[in-house]
Amino acid sequence: xxxxxxKDNVIAINTKGTSLIFEIKDFHYAxxxxxxxxxxxxQNYFGKRMGNKTNETxxxxxxxxxxxxxxxxxxxxxxxxxxxTEPSLLLFNGDGTYVNRFFFVDAxxxxxxxxxxxxxxxxxxETLEIIEKDDVLxxxxxxxxxxxxxxxxxxxxxxxxxxxxxPCSIRKIASLETHxxxxxxxxxxxxxxxxxxxxxxxxxxxxxxxxxGSIVGSSSHKHNPYIEVVDDKNGTIYGFNLIYSGNxxxxxxxxxxxxTTVMVxxxxxxxxxLLEPGASFITPEAIMLVKDNQNELTKEMHNFASNHVIRAExxxxxxxxxxxxxxxxxxxxxxENLLHSAELSKQIGVELFVMxxxxxxxxxxxxxxxxxxxxxxxKFPNGLSSxxxxxxxxxxxxxxxxxxxxxxxxxxxxxxxxxxxxIVPNRNPTLRRTQLMLDMANPDVVDYLYSVLSSMIExxxxxxxxxxxxxxxxxxxxxxxxxxxxxxxRFIMGTYELIDRLVSKYPDILFESCSSGxxxxxxxxxxxxxxxxxxxxxxxYTRVFINRGTLTAYPQSTFGAHVSTDGGSDQRxxxxxxxxxxxxxxxxxxxxxxxxxxxxDLKLFKKQTDYYKKHRSLIQFGxxxxxxxxxxxxxxxxxxxxxxxxxxxxxxxxxxxxxVPSKKWKLVGLDEKATYEIExxxxxxxxxxxxxxxxxxxxxxxxxxxxxxxxxxxxxxYPRGISSRMVYLKKIN
Numbered sequence: 001x002x003x004x005x006x007k008d009n010v011i012a013i014n015t016k017g018t019s020l021i022f023e024i025k026d027f028h029y030a031x032x033x034x035x036x037x038x039x040x041x042x043q044n045y046f047g048k049r050m051g052n053k054t055n056e057t058x059x060x061x062x063x064x065x066x067x068x069x070x071x072x073x074x075x076x077x078x079x080x081x082x083x084x085t086e087p088s089l090l091l092f093n094g095d096g097t098y099v100n101r102f103f104f105v106d107a108x109x110x111x112x113x114x115x116x117x118x119x120x121x122x123x124x125x126e127t128l129e130i131i132e133k134d135d136v137l138x139x140x141x142x143x144x145x146x147x148x149x150x151x152x153x154x155x156x157x158x159x160x161x162x163x164x165x166x167p168c169s170i171r172k173i174a175s176l177e178t179h180x181x182x183x184x185x186x187x188x189x190x191x192x193x194x195x196x197x198x199x200x201x202x203x204x205x206x207x208x209x210x211x212x213g214s215i216v217g218s219s220s221h222k223h224n225p226y227i228e229v230v231d232d233k234n235g236t237i238y239g240f241n242l243i244y245s246g247n248x249x250x251x252x253x254x255x256x257x258x259x260t261t262v263m264v265x266x267x268x269x270x271x272x273x274l275l276e277p278g279a280s281f282i283t284p285e286a287i288m289l290v291k292d293n294q295n296e297l298t299k300e301m302h303n304f305a306s307n308h309v310i311r312a313e314x315x316x317x318x319x320x321x322x323x324x325x326x327x328x329x330x331x332x333x334x335x336e337n338l339l340h341s342a343e344l345s346k347q348i349g350v351e352l353f354v355m356x357x358x359x360x361x362x363x364x365x366x367x368x369x370x371x372x373x374x375x376x377x378x379k380f381p382n383g384l385s386s387x388x389x390x391x392x393x394x395x396x397x398x399x400x401x402x403x404x405x406x407x408x409x410x411x412x413x414x415x416x417x418x419x420x421x422x423i424v425p426n427r428n429p430t431l432r433r434t435q436l437m438l439d440m441a442n443p444d445v446v447d448y449l450y451s452v453l454s455s456m457i458e459x460x461x462x463x464x465x466x467x468x469x470x471x472x473x474x475x476x477x478x479x480x481x482x483x484x485x486x487x488x489x490r491f492i493m494g495t496y497e498l499i500d501r502l503v504s505k506y507p508d509i510l511f512e513s514c515s516s517g518x519x520x521x522x523x524x525x526x527x528x529x530x531x532x533x534x535x536x537x538x539x540x541y542t543r544v545f546i547n548r549g550t551l552t553a554y555p556q557s558t559f560g561a562h563v564s565t566d567g568g569s570d571q572r573x574x575x576x577x578x579x580x581x582x583x584x585x586x587x588x589x590x591x592x593x594x595x596x597x598x599x600x601d602l603k604l605f606k607k608q609t610d611y612y613k614k615h616r617s618l619i620q621f622g623x624x625x626x627x628x629x630x631x632x633x634x635x636x637x638x639x640x641x642x643x644x645x646x647x648x649x650x651x652x653x654x655x656x657x658x659x660v661p662s663k664k665w666k667l668v669g670l671d672e673k674a675t676y677e678i679e680x681x682x683x684x685x686x687x688x689x690x691x692x693x694x695x696x697x698x699x700x701x702x703x704x705x706x707x708x709x710x711x712x713x714x715x716x717x718y719p720r721g722i723s724s725r726m727v728y729l730k731k732i733n
Contacts (some may be wrong), residue, residue, distance in 0.1 A: 003108045003147045004128045011107055013128060013145060014049055017152040017426070018290055020145065020178075021045040022130070024104050039104040041130055041143075042074045046178050047236065047290055056180075074179045074259070076130060076143055077102065077158065085619040086209065086253060088174035088263045089148065089158075094136050094166025102132035102141050102277045114159070116282045116498045119243050119527030121146060121155045121308045146285075153289050153304040161280040161509060167300075169485075174249075176286035179328045180231065180238060182253050185205070188228040190549045194221050195537035197518035198549030200631045204232075205254045213249035215269045217473025217488055218515060225250065226553040228297065229262060236290060239297045240264050241553060243309065244284035245524035246492035247271070247656035264288075270476070272485025294552075295625050295668070302555040302624060309523050310558070313507050314530035318616050319557060320351035320397060321609055322589030324466075325654075327564050329593065331358030331365065333385055334379040337595075344594040346394050348602055349609025352464055352510075352589075353391050354399035359384070361412075367434045370406045371413030374421040375459075384460035397466030399510075400542035402455075404449050405495060406435045406470065408431040412447075419479040420445050439478045440494035442488060450501050457506055467499070467529060469515040488567035490526075499528045511559055512587075521550065529586045531560050538591070540574035541584050541722055544637050544654060547585060548630055556641075557620045559586030563608075574721035576601065577683040579723040580608045581652055583640075588612055604684060611681060615728060618643055618650055625668045628653075635660045642669040646696075649676070651727040655709045658723075664703035667729070670696035674731045678704070681726040693732060 005012045011022040021044040028038060078087045079100045089099055108131075113124040128145040142159040157174040162168060184206050190198040191212070203210055212227065214220040225242040227250045240262060242248050247267035254260045264286040275281055287304065291297040306315060323345035325333055333355060342353045361376050363369040375384045384400075391398040407414055407421050414421060415438075421436045423429045429436055438445050457465075476487040503511060511529040513520055517536035525532060532554075535546045543561065550559055561583040563576065574582075590605065597605070612619065622641030630637035634656055641650040646669065653665045670676065676699065678691040689706060709723035 004126050004145075006107055006109065010044075011128065011130070013147060013154065015147055015154070017049050017154045018154065019045060019047060019049045020154055022109075027103070041076045041104045041132060043076055043106075043179050044074070045181070046288070047181065048292070048592035059177050069673075077132070077141060077177055078261075082474045085261065086251065086254075087172065087179065088177040088265070089141070089160075090170075090172040090268070091139070092171055094135065094164060094168055100132050100137065100139065101137075105131040105133045105140075107131070113146055114142075114157070114282075115621045116157070116285075117531075118284065118493055118526045119245075119309075120285050121148075121243065121287075122312075122512040123148065123308055124155070125149045137166075139167070139168065140164075148304075148308060150307060151304050152291075153308070155285050155287050157283045157285045158276060159282045159352055162275045162277050165277055167274055168277045170275055170281060171270035171271065173273075173275070173281065173283055174251075174263040176240065176241065176262070176264040176288060178262050178288055180229065180260040180262065182231040182233050182260055183258060183283075184232040185252065185254060185260050186232055187252055188230070189250075190226055190552065192221055192225040192549075194516055194519065195535065196542065197221050197521065197546055198224055198552075199545050200549050200552070205252060205260075207254050209254075210252045211249065213267045213269075214247050215267055217246060217491060218469065218520045219245050219248060220472070221515075221517070221519040221523070223417045224553075224570075225264070225522055227252075229260070230405035236292065237294060237297050238262070239287075239289045239291070239301060239553070241287045241301070241523055242284055243287070243520050243523040243527060244492070245495070247488050247522055253414075270485060270488065272483065273489070274483060274486070287523075287607065297462060298552055298626070299623055305523060305526060305553075306555050306557065306621075309526050310530045311503070311507070311528070314510065316332040316621065319587040319620055320380040321349060321465075321558075321612060322352045322354055322399070322464075322562070322587070323350040323594065324354040324356055324589060324591045326356035326401075327591045328594070328595070329358075331363065333358045335382065335390075338387065339390055341594050342391050342394055342396060344597070344602070345590070346396055348594070348605035349592070349613070350396065350590065352397040352399055354401065354464060354466060355387075355571045356401040356466065357403075357468075359400065368408050368410040370403060370408040370435050370619075371411045371438070373402065373404075373456050381500075384456070388462065397463035398460070399466065400460055400462045401466045401468060402453065402456075403468040403470060404453060404498065405438050405440055407438050409433055417448075420448070422473070422475045422477050424475050424477045427475075432474070435471060437471065437473055439480070440498070441478050441482050442480050442494070446494050446498045449498055453502060454505065457502075457509070462509060464510045464512065466512045466514055466533070469513075469520055486533050495529070496524070503528050518546070518550070521554065526554070526558055526627055526651070530558060532558050533560040534586075538562060538583065540579055541656065543582055544630055544656065544722070547582065549627070549636060551585075551624055551639075556586035556624060560589070560592040561586055562589045563605075564591040573656060575685045576604055577608075577685050578722060578724045581681075582654065584608070584612055585652065587620070608684070613651060618648055622650065623669060627666060627668055630654075630656060631684040636663065638665050640667055640669055646671040646674070647731045649729040651729065653706060653709065653727070654722060654724040658710055658720050662706075662708045664705050666701070667696070667699040670700055670729070671731065672697035672700060675733050676729040677732050679728045679730075680706070681728065683725070686725065699729070
């Protein structure tokens, strides 16, 4: 199938399920010299696949611009000077104005992508390049639309090239601007805070502007770059995301009379990029998608991230079961207590043992030593190499924690190189968690970190690295003289350079991104690190909502979640079996003091890990479908994971509160003509329930009656908890 076609004045992108149509229109002002032949590129349509939609009527703008706002609202990049809507591109030009008028020059189709630095979509099939030019200022604007053989996602980015003789300042440049054929929309954003990441929020918009984003130097706990826009007139749902980990902004503008504009890209807050003559600037890549319903949108978002963002080495590689030392030992770690914990972890079926914070020089509190990535010889007199070998001799993989972008006042690195820290001259530095941030825009800092981290890796030979990032960027400043308006973007690009160098040198190491939990959960990080710590909040009730919000856009293979003490201290809010059902969906592990578990709990955990290993491929890579949405009804949450050939499925059913009415749990995504064998996972806190084989059609139309989920002593033992069941289904004919 030819996905991109240019014919006469029409440019059509057609994936299997989506169409994006452009028209090239003749353009002139009334009274203009007829010899001044100009053309303008307009977006004609974005939506479900429809073929080539054309409109051959030339565009003529009179002096009063009676239809200026409407027609030019559909330009592929609105700029100051065309109309009165918020622009996606704003430049302060060499002539002292903010006015730009970009006219169509050419459109070409290329195989593969337009190359760029930083994270980007992989395995691009074709790319449409539309070139526009501001002749007065000799600026070129290149729009790139990339498509894929196996996806309906369209990836978009822009490149501004200064071919003039004067510099210009980029004040705003969105990666994506698109127009939807409706003026009544519902916007879903995934917002929150530390411990409450990615809760869904609903915003109705009929006329006006909605905007969300991050200004703290990372994609943030507060506002994830993924958003959805629903056409309230016909239910069509559009999804947008950004392959980027820094400041981002998503804007939706509903025009009362006509349509809705969506813009996605770098946040223009404090953004001011000086583009010198001969230079160019390429935006991060944004993604756009349209589907009929939420589950189909999520399915395509998962498949795109899995097949076109995550590194090939980990695309289909099963994630190991982790034990992390943090909640159990915190900074009291030493060789003796880690080895004891490792032995018990092996006993319960753990595969990867992770030593968290506290292993490096003088690190006994969070007030010191960040930047000094050398082993603390008092805690580990035999060094990291010895510890790693002893862990691996138990039959475990070994992992280690780092926080490379941070520096402590009390560190050798700060004493030797204070210029490496972000400190604004003549101001007291802003501390968060008693730490400062390194100047990742400084190449010397990147080189230092690459050197010390490479040395650590060569010594410890870890199979896994947890890469943390525990504060926001507040003092954007570089002693190298980088312009402040460029700093936020250069900071994240420096971080990307460091990570890229390390993953290129050590491609088999599993890197997990962390940011005080889920503060940097985005496709930019997933490009390098195929696993992300979902949240520092492991309380079962809250985790249900975090799980639901995260899995809307990000595949469960990326989603790190552990059974822990259910919220910082073991208040027995939820049974260990229910914690497993809730937290095993994705990259799974345990994070508590395994030394304090009794024999009964150790045996229970071993049963859990055996079950997880048996169904790991389905859990991590099965297609995720929401059945009962806790954001719509906070009494229930259920979902299904379906095998690629519908040969197996896993149902997780959760009652969010005690004494809610029991219900039948309907499946989705099964083969309706097939018969499925049904097995309810054995739980300590659940009476066993047997089912005869049932047809896929029956299971989807009538569902399973599991009874009241809190059917034993849950109400007495876990009075504030929630109850759940996990059901495995296997096709037998």
